[in-house]
Amino acid sequence: MLGKSIDGKILSGIVMFVAIMILIGWVAINEEARMQSFVVQHTGRSIERGAELFASLCAECHGEEGFGQGDRAPGLNNPHLFGYDPVGEFTAAITNASRALVRFNDEMEALLSELTDSENPPSEERQSEIFARIDELEVMIEEQDAIVAESVAARAETLNQLSAAVENGLFPQWENVTDIEATTAINEVEVFFNTNGTRLAQVGWAGDLHGYIVTTLIHGRPGSDNVWLNSEGMIAWSQTAGGPLRHDQIEDLAAYILNWDKGSAWTSEDFMAVQQYGKPWSDGSLPSEPPPPPVGDNPLRILETLQAEAIEGSAVSGESLYDAKFGCTDCHRNGASAPDTVGTWTRVLTERLSEPQFAGYSAEQYVVESIVNPGAYVVDGYNSGLMPADFGTRMTSQQLADIIAFLKTQE
């Protein structure tokens, strides 16, 4: 046996060491590929974890499929966020054709002046050359003109298709899509897209999209509850800024959001699917209109105002205010700590108003009083003092009207 004699042991030992070197060398050559596939696999798992986080933390406001929700949170599954230019190819074609036209026209002009030069008339031979070239140029100019016209039309068509998206907040500076297209200065579209065509350009972000998403996740958007009427605002999500998530989780979320990117394959349907676009940041000046004043805490005066200004409530937006912005459902559910939301209106009509102290009250008056002055009456079996008494200073008339409209649906 090899391991018995000294020669055998030395031989076996050398064979083993050489074998180890060969094995490690073999692993080393394959390392590049292995490391690459590890990165791919790890990105996949990061996206999975991000999806999990998104479903549990973000979907509530940004929508399950990331399309956003009206006046609550912007869509992230959104070509505008990813910098897709829907009219980019047309704009490029127009620019190219315009440049060619300038070149052709210059040449044509030069040829004509050569032809009409009386001091130094061209030879017969040269003349026929020039005429041939002019014929050629005329055809080419016609071609380029056609391209411009075609592209402008196609671009207008595409922009028209986006008008529904414009209504959802895409390009808020764009008063009227067709107007700008109709102007003679076709470059205006290009200029407009350079400053507004992507979310990053719109907010003047110099870094990349990943950095924009990560920084937004880390710090949130302090004060965005003033921008988004139906939301409490984006909180700081990172532990760095006092939020709940670790940085690797922030990166997972960013990986998930970035995975919505379709590159050049976005379509106008994708623009249409977005429920809400990001709002442009203010330029620092105050809003043109001051925010509407709060309703105050006098139920009768509030009702007068609602009537005088003919404010109509919307049950849909009321529900969102009730659930999210003001968080009423946190307590008003199941009837455990506060009366259940379900059946409110019926109970008000049948039970509350029949009580002697509410003689002469309308249902609206009872509800308004309960909201702005919750201590005035507490339903039997529930504790007083639980409901915040400051809703009168936090709600606008419109919001109150919306909530009443929503409560009317709770029969």
Place this chain on the structure above:
Amino acid sequence: MSILPFPSFLDDVKEKGFKKAVFEGIDDSVERLTAGMNIQDVREALRGETASRRPNPRLTPHADGFWLHMRPSYFNRDVTGMYPSFRLGWLSSYFVFFETITGILLMLWYTPSPEIAYGDMLTILSNVPLGQLMRDMHRLGAEFMVAVVAMHMMRTWITGSYKKPRQFTWFTGLLLLVITGFLSFSGYLLPWDQLSLWAVTIGASMAEATPVVGDQVNLLLRGAPELGANGLLRFYLLHVLALPALLFVFFGVHYYKVVIYGHSLPPQKENIGEDSAKRVPLDKRVYFIPDMLTSEMMWLGVTTFVITVLCIWFYHAPLENHADPQVTPLGTTAPWYFLWIQGALKLGDKFIWGVAFPTVALGGLALLPYLDVTPSRRFAHRRFMLTIAALLVSLTTVLSYMGLAKFAVKTSAETEIVHELTFEPAHSKVGVGRTIPFSQMIVGAYTTAQFHGPEGMSATDVIAEFNAETSENRQFAQLIDELKLQKLSANQLPLRFRTIPVEEAPVLMRVMEEFAHHLDEAPEELPNVWGSLVITDNQRGLKRLDWVVSWDSVVIEGGDVQLDEDGNPLFVYETELVAAVDSDGEPVLDEFGEAVFEEVTVLDEDGNPKPLRRIFSDHLFIHEASAYFD
């Protein structure tokens, strides 16, 4: 005469000629480096010839050199074979150096901070050539080392080698075993993944049970009430500094004792009560140089080769998700070599089983040579001690088995089953639900009810019938409500169940069969159960899998299903609040004149009480590139 003011190499050249002078210079250097052997001596040794010089130059490195003074200059032929040592002591030392080298390489890429550590692991795997191999080797080496050191101890016990004069050698060996355990344990935390955080949390919490100082010990160890930045730093310093330092000290003592007392002979080779290890007859001597040295070099090659092969093809160090103190994974266990303590803890009091029992066990081991003072090392004379050894091994095995997660207190059946199908990669295993190939995750809602149709009925008919049934009894509506609650987009909600496309998705079929099989195994806790898997598209290359269990609720107390006299489970029935009426059909009013409501069990058309239908779901996302299915 030299050009230098002292005799130099140039003088030699002048005197003897260049060639001879160079040769003698080299020969001289070799003799100094080997502490006594010149080139001729080395040649003779490696050729297996006897030494031509007297005194024997092969003994001088042991007498004069540092490294070999810790090794005996010759062995008894009876201890150089596989038996009695099984090379376990040598292997233990091998792993000490192996772990040191691989560990130092890993240290280059590691920062002990909770924010960075896990990212460093990913860097080692994704951006360091041979990083994965180094990590696998270090981890596998650590597992081997614990096992080898423990086996080394058992071998010493079985051959009675701890007896006089080697009592203290045994004691230092035991210390080395404990240090090895703690080294391995402290290294466990460093990757800062879920596996490490929770295994170490469990391990460290045992210290808490120590009376009086328990809290303080725990605080000292973790650096804070919960494992965090301080705890990680402390474990790191223990792992790379304190414990290795201790290890090398006792390693030296242990080896020195071996030189002093020699290797104990196989018990039957010497007379009872005699220790003849140091009196080796001339014809039995095997010299370290060259026999043992070449032997050890060969084994060095063989062992490293085996580990390399294992780490390339058969073993990869686990790395789970980032540590998260908020999320306790189901089925967390301590590292395998501490499972016996975890098992013992399930027997009762934390202090008795978690602290007193291991202390008594280790204390008993330490005192073993002083308690067992019988002179004979022969197996036939040591039946009692060998029985104790066998019992110790059996006890440790049984306790370790009890320490496994499957021996743990069960959570509810539906949670267990869904977890079993979906758990993330852990301990080199992964929930079978994650192994469905991406191309086989065909969008749709599938149900385990497909496997429970009447004999001979086609799958399509079974599903059609089940669709009708669940739509009528509103169980499908309940499923939809649950999915909505879990934030499945309204556009993606399934309209009905569909048959499993077995042709296109055989693995999906297998997983659904396994799902059904698991559900069938809990007939008491989950009566009239069906499970569903709802697959939806989420993003490009990303699918969402919702696992749903729907069943009739039963009464469960203390984790056990309550049964009636006939052995059938007691159901929980659906109730509703209705206005109470008296015998005349008039509404009952309370003292304030308000209607009185009472809780009434809901009856079905046949007048039977309707069991409360419960639903449970969990979802996971699978990305195309995650490759759980490789």
